[in-house]
Amino acid sequence: MAVATEPRPWTPDQPIIQLIDVHKSFGALEVLKGVSFSVKKGEVVCIIGPSGSGKSTLIRCINALVPVTSGTILVENIEVADPKLDKLALRRKVGMVFQQYNLFPHKTALQNVMMAPMHVLHQDRGEVEERARALMKKVRLTGKEHTYPGELSGGQQQRVAIARSLAMRPDVMLFDEVTAALDPETVKEVLFTIRELAEEGMTCMLVTHEMNFARDIADHVYFTDRGVIVEHGPPDTIFSAPRDPRTQEFLSQVL
Amino acid sequence: MSPKNTPARADAPLPVLLPFRIEPTRLGTPRLAPVHALLFGAGLALLAGTAWAQAVDTRLSPLDVIIKWAPLLLSGFAFNILISMIAMAIGTGAGLGVGLGMLSHNPVLARVCWALTQFFRNAPWLVLLFFVMFLVPFQITVFGVRIPLPDWVKATVGFSLPVMANVAEIVRGAVRSVPSTQWEAAESLAFTPRQTMWRIILPQCVKRMLPPWMNLYSLVTMATVQASIVGVSEMLTLTAQVHTAEGGRPELFAPLYGFAMFCFFLYCYPIDRFTARLERRFHIR
Ligand SMILES: Nc1ncnc2c1ncn2[C@@H]1O[C@H](COP(=O)(O)OP(=O)(O)O)[C@@H](O)[C@H]1O
Ligand SMILES: [Mg+2]
Numbered sequence: 001m002a003v004a005t006e007p008r009p010w011t012p013d014q015p016i017i018q019l020i021d022v023h024k025s026f027g028a029l030e031v032l033k034g035v036s037f038s039v040k041k042g043e044v045v046c047i048i049g050p051s052g053s054g055k056s057t058l059i060r061c062i063n064a065l066v067p068v069t070s071g072t073i074l075v076e077n078i079e080v081a082d083p084k085l086d087k088l089a090l091r092r093k094v095g096m097v098f099q100q101y102n103l104f105p106h107k108t109a110l111q112n113v114m115m116a117p118m119h120v121l122h123q124d125r126g127e128v129e130e131r132a133r134a135l136m137k138k139v140r141l142t143g144k145e146h147t148y149p150g151e152l153s154g155g156q157q158q159r160v161a162i163a164r165s166l167a168m169r170p171d172v173m174l175f176d177e178v179t180a181a182l183d184p185e186t187v188k189e190v191l192f193t194i195r196e197l198a199e200e201g202m203t204c205m206l207v208t209h210e211m212n213f214a215r216d217i218a219d220h221v222y223f224t225d226r227g228v229i230v231e232h233g234p235p236d237t238i239f240s241a242p243r244d245p246r247t248q249e250f251l252s253q254v255l
Numbered sequence: 256m257s258p259k260n261t262p263a264r265a266d267a268p269l270p271v272l273l274p275f276r277i278e279p280t281r282l283g284t285p286r287l288a289p290v291h292a293l294l295f296g297a298g299l300a301l302l303a304g305t306a307w308a309q310a311v312d313t314r315l316s317p318l319d320v321i322i323k324w325a326p327l328l329l330s331g332f333a334f335n336i337l338i339s340m341i342a343m344a345i346g347t348g349a350g351l352g353v354g355l356g357m358l359s360h361n362p363v364l365a366r367v368c369w370a371l372t373q374f375f376r377n378a379p380w381l382v383l384l385f386f387v388m389f390l391v392p393f394q395i396t397v398f399g400v401r402i403p404l405p406d407w408v409k410a411t412v413g414f415s416l417p418v419m420a421n422v423a424e425i426v427r428g429a430v431r432s433v434p435s436t437q438w439e440a441a442e443s444l445a446f447t448p449r450q451t452m453w454r455i456i457l458p459q460c461v462k463r464m465l466p467p468w469m470n471l472y473s474l475v476t477m478a479t480v481q482a483s484i485v486g487v488s489e490m491l492t493l494t495a496q497v498h499t500a501e502g503g504r505p506e507l508f509a510p511l512y513g514f515a516m517f518c519f520f521l522y523c524y525p526i527d528r529f530t531a532r533l534e535r536r537f538h539i540r
Contacts, residue, residue: 063443091445102440106459116444119454168444 010076016041016172016203017062022071024057031057033227034071039220041171044204046214046235049224050250055207058224059174062205063094076171092121095165099177101157103149109160110136110145113167121168128167135163139193155186159193166197173197175206211254215239223247315501317510324497325514331490332518334407338489339476341411346418346475347468353419354426355452368423375420380413381481387413388485407489410482418475425467429460462537469530473523480515490515 010016015038024032031054039045047055060066061073064080064087073080078090103112113132117123136145139159149157158178165173175194179187191213198204198217208214214221214235221238223231223246231244239255242248315323356368375383387409394403433456441451483491494515501507 065439065442088445091443094443096443098436098440098443100436102436104437104440104455104459115454116446119450120445164444 008077012041014077015039015074016043016076017205018072018074019062020072020074022058022061022073023069024054024061024066025069031227032061032068035224035227035229037222037229037232039172039203039205041203042201043219044198044217045206045220045222046218047205047207047222047224048209048211048214048250049222049230053224054227055224056176059096059176059205059207062172062174063091063096065096088120092168093171094174095168095170095172096174097158097161097165097176097178099180101149101154101161101181103157103160103164105149108146108148109141109152112149112160113163116164117167132163132167135166136160138166138196139163140189153186154182155189158182158186158190162190162193162197172203172205175204175208177207177209179208179210209254211239211251223250225250314504317507320497320501320507321510321514328490328493328497328514329518331488331493332515332522334487334489335476335479335482335519336522338407338411338414338479338482338487339472342414342418342475342479343472345412345415347422349415349419350422351426354423354430357423357427358430372420372423372427375416376424378417380417380478381484383416384410384413384481384485387416406485407482407487410479410485410487414475414478414482418471421471422468425464425471426460429463430456432463433459466530466534466537469526469533473526473530476523477519480519490518 017039019038020036022032022035023030035058037045047058049055057066061068062075062080064085068081071081075090076093078093079085080090103109104115107115110129110132113135114125114128117128117131118125133142133145136142139162141156141159141163144152144156144160149160152160161178162173178194179190182190187210191210194204194206195213195217206214206218216235218235221232221235222229223238223242223244225246231238231242231247238247239251242251321328353368353371356364357372359365359368388406391404391409391412393405394401396402430452437455437459438448438451441455442448446455479489480491482489483495486492494511498507498511
C-alpha cells in the first residue's frame, strides 16, 4: 500500500520519474513483476523487449491510464497510485503518444492540437491557436492545419499527435511504439521530430523497436522481458556487450 | 435479343416469351425517383377519373371531391407532421439521456435505462398510445395554473416513448462503436469522462446516428395516423370524415385514401432517399 505523504516539492536534481517495485496484474496474469527505475530530467530512456513483455503496460502506469496493483510511481513527486490523485495535475506534466496516433477524426489537425489546452486548461483561444500553429510548424506540418486526420499520412498524423501532446506543455513525453504502424519512409520524419525534442532537453521515455534509433538517441536503455527489467545500461553497453542471455537472444533476433 | 446472347438451356423460357424479357438497364436495378411518385399520383387521379367516367351521375367526380377537400385534408396532414416532429424532438432529447444512462458507470442508473429502453422498444406503438391516452389526465395543474392536455398532445407523448427507446439504442450503439483508443487519447490529455463524451465521442457519433435517426423519423411520421384511432383530427380521421360527408360513396374510398397515401409518400420518400445517400457517403469514408 502506498503511504499517503505530502509530496515534497520537486526540484530538478531529483528524479522526474521514479518507479519503486511496481507490480501490475490483469486478473491472474501478472504483467509487471516488480519494476524499479528512475529517470532524470532531460534524460532519454528507451525500453526494448519482446512483445507481450509489459512495455505498454509499464508506460501506461506512469500517466495513470492503468492503475498499478502495488508499488510506487512518482512523477515530480506526485504519487500516481494515490487514490486522491489529481489526474489533471499529473497529466499536464506527462504527454503520451500512441502507436495508432488516436487523433480525433472529427477535428482538423490544428483543432486536435488546440482542444486540450482550450477545454481542459481553459486557456485563451487566441493564445492557444498561436501556440498550436507554432507547434504545427515545429513538427513541419505548416499548411496542414485545416486538414482532417483521415486525409493525412500515418507519419503526418503521428506528428500531429506529438504536437497535440506538446500543446499541454508537458515535462515528460511517453512514446509507445509510435513508429510501429508506419511505413519505412514516414518513420524517419517521426523519429526526426522526436530527436529534435530530445535535443531540446525534453525528458523522453520511448518504447521502441527501432534499435538503431534507440542506440543513437538514448541515454539509458532498459531491456524488459516477462514483466521484469532483465538488464539496463548505456546504449553502447546494452547493444554491444549484453550480459544476460535473454538480452543477447533478443538482440540477435532484431539487429 | 440475339440468340448468341441467350444460349438455349433446359430451363430457358419458351422462345415465344423471349422478346418480352426485359434487358437489364444501364442503371442496374430500377431506381425510384421523385418523378415516379408524380406518375404514381397522376395515375391514381386518372384511375379515379376513369372510374368515375363510367358511372353516369351528376355528383362531384372523385377528383373534384379531392380538390374540394384538399385544404382540410392537407391541414390534417400538417398536423401529422407537427405531431411527428414534436414526438421526435421529445423522444430524441429523452433518448439521448436514456442512451447515455445505459452507458453510465452507475450500475443502478444503467440498469434502469436499459430496462426502459427494452420495454419501450418491444411494446407495440399503438398499445403505448392507448396507455398514454388513458393514464394521462386531460389537464394538469402546475402552480395553480390549469394546463389542458388535448388528445393530440397526449398522442404526441405516446409516440415519443418508442422514439425515446429507439434513439437510446441508436446512441448506445454509436457510442460503443467508437474505438476505446479515443477514450484513452482523451484521458491522456486530461479530459474528464464527461468532457470526452460531449466533446470527442458524441460529435463523432453524429454521422453514425443520422441515418438510423432519419429512418426512425420516417417511421414515426407514418405511425402518426394511429392517432386517428384515439380520436385525434389528423389526416386519416379527416379522410374518414370527408368520406362520410360525401355520402360514403364506395367509389370515393380509393381516391380519398389514395390521396392520403400519396401525401405520406411524397413526404417520406425524399427522406428515405436522403438517408440512403448519407448512409452510402458515410460508408465510403
Ligand atoms: N487491459 C488488459 N487486460 C488484460 N490483459 C492485458 C491488458 N493489457 C495488456 N494485457 C496483457 O499484458 C501483457 C503485456 O502487454 P503489453 O504491456 O501490451 O506488452 P508489450 O507492450 O510489451 O507488447 C500481454 O500478455 C497482454 O495480453
Ligand atoms: Mg505494446
